[in-house]
Amino acid sequence: MHEGWNIGKPPYGYRAKHYRHPNPVKAERGATKSHLEPDGVRAETVTQIAPWRYYERLGYATIVDRLNADPEKYPPPVPPGGAAKARGAWSKSAVCAILRAPKYTGYQVFNRRARRSRRRMLPRWSRRRMPRRVNTSRSSIGVGNRRSGRALAMPWCGRWAM
Template sequence: MVIGEPQRAFYGNEFGDTFPLFVHYGVPLRVPEVGGAVDGSNEAHDLIMSVFGGTSKGERNRIKVRVHAAMSSQTLMEGRFLGGRPPHGYRLRDLGPHPNPGKAAEGKRLHGLETDPRTAPVVVRIFSEFLRGYGIYAIAEGLTRDGIPSPSAHDPRRNPHRDARAWAKSAVRAILDNPRYTGRQVWNRQKKHEALLDISDVSLGYTTKMRWNTQDKWIISKEIVHTPLVDDDTFARVQGQLHIRASTGTST
């Protein structure tokens, strides 16, 4: 096997984890930078391949920083919708060709959010009832009792693993917590976290999990970029009530 760019083929310590398999199956690994086949008993070869793994890891981290900075700017300054599912109460609308010429050439489009006439009133009802003193559980029960489809029932592809027959408390809480309903675009509410598959065998590598960021890390657009379902004052009052109820144990 010939590796033209080893810094793109091996990340971190992947070479050390995989090269024994090449040796076991008698597959020669050729890399131009070592002048031919990699010799596992040659310390210089091993050092060179380790350097490539470190180079790959460093470049990946630099790319992550650049992408994060670009997406933060697009959200903060432009209020651009950066993908994903629209929040319950909104639907996607086509805004034309993607502003990136390369992506536009591939046929990709730019999207934004617009109110969904079927689900937007439900979101408004949830905020209103919460401020009138209803608990999250009571709101969920009322929506179910009135036959209003939950987010999973309204869009079965949204969460196919969940029971769509009733509103869940978590769905109501997610709506009350989402600042997008103020008309501003929000990004970086979640982040990808790499966790070891098996802490007793690090050679198995990592798996990616999503974790919630704290609110101070959220990127929120400066301007209103889609139709608000609640105003800033209403959203702030709801957040204050959520905090008070959580601290007193009466959030449900």
């Protein structure tokens, strides 16, 4: 999100609210910009996954079983290709991707999945603060580093961030 605008596809738990582009030339061409807003049941699903992982210390398979047990309460994600490519169920990789996504902690990250740049160097992540978020960071749900008692800012898959 740059200056409050979303860049890219909205993550699970958010929906994009589209606005007319502020640049009149781009607006004439039909271009729009979007802000992220929480997406009701899907946003609640994201905020439920984090406590299961960090409070109850459940594994991905157990979390997936809980999510798949009630698909109306926890709707499965739909891939970018649309409903035709959807599995119709949760997977461990989908849960891990939600827990690792920096957008849920309030940051927009650029080049996170890039493998090469024109100079054949691995690009650095560029991180910017987002104003709105579905709050799943460990500090927001009260999970902290057990040794120091400090709250941790970024949820990572598998291990506790130190």
